[in-house]
Amino acid sequence: MKYDMNPSSFLIQIPFFPEQASNFAFEYDLFYLFLVAVTIFFTVLVAAPALYFLIKYRRRSHGQVPEQIEGNLKLEITWTVIPFLISMFIFAWGAKLYYQMYTPPTDALEIFVTGKQWMWRAQHPDGQREINELHVPLGRRVKLTMTSEDVIHAYFIPAFRTKTDVVPGRYTTSWFTPTKTGTYHLFCAEYCGTQHSGMIGKVTVMEPPDYQAWLRNVPRDKSPAEAGAQLFTSQACDKCHLEDGAGRGPSLQNLFGKDVKLASGATVKVDETYLRESILNPGAKVVAGYANDMPTFQGLMTEEQVAMIIQYIKSIGPKQGAASTTAPASAAPAPAAQGVGRPAPPQAAKAAAPQGEQPRQD
Ligand code: CUA
Secondary structure, X not given: OHHHHOHHHHOOOOOOOOOOOEOOHHHHHHHHHHHHHHHHHHHHHHHHHHHHHHHHOOOOOOOOOOOOXXXXXXXXXXXXXXXXXXXXXHHHHHHHHHHHHOOOOOOOEEEEEEEEOOEEEEEOOOOEEEEOEEEEEOOOOEEEEXXXXXXXXXXXXXXXXXXXEEOEOOOEEEEEOXXXXXXXXXXXXXXXXXXXXXXXXXXXXXXXXXXHHHHHHOOEOOOHHHHHHHHHHHOOHXXXXXXXXXXXXXXXXXXXXXXXXXXXXXXXXXXXXXXXHHHHOOOOOOEOOOOOOXXXXXXXXXXXXXXXXXXXXXXHHHHHHHHOOOOOOXXXXXXXXXXXXXXXXXXXXXXXOOOOOOOOOO
């Protein structure tokens, strides 16, 4: 209820506009209305005098020769500078909004979304899955990490004013804070084939306790990180990526978010996109000091499986850092094998998680 104090509820509901149900909606609409107002103002400002002059200075006799006007410097400077300032204001405001929308917070609830002809799949941090639906808690920042199994789709929640392309071969992100409970439309907003118009769903914003109750009632898979840990073993990743870095591949402990030196001399920041590329196209950015001999997993794993492995790699960073008090990275390869699949101590993971993928505080 308290979230109804959001400024959005003070704006008159504009006919034909969707409800305002996220942190972005109010300012986004205000910006849009400002653009409409400026456009109408200048349309009238130009069209009305044009009509007036058309009539007032019409040709009154056949032989009439109009008086030539050479120009007016003051007038020209005025009508150049004022529109310039207005357009710069629009640019600055638009850039600010864009920057906010494309900079997801680090403490968000992370939900993984896959688009596929013609459905939306979502997976919550603890493994709960849903299709063509998305349940989110009120007042909590939510970050969607999205990819596609086939063609380009776009995840569009009009009530949140968020629309982001979902692209095969890479991750895109979107974020929002729901500010109003209710059920809202979810659309695919990129033409993606014959059933594009049917690629729709529902977004349900719930009070946090209701969301928790909902989570408990959804049959729960393994969490993405747990499933990733299993894949890490079953795909034999753990045979080369030893914990101490002595294997054929670099150690993946505590790797996420770090800068890594490449064989090419360049440096790359380890994020989801880099990990994904390294799984599917291992030769693209080889880490300095290691040979380019990892096989590709292109076609052998679905996007969801790749995402699971990435979640696992994210989870072993902080976990190891926090739990390393016991064993100071002994040279024996045995601990590496043990490390795989060990569930993260939630406390430690939370304390050290740079990306905050774990916190489920509410
Ligand atoms: Cu998916 Cu249109």
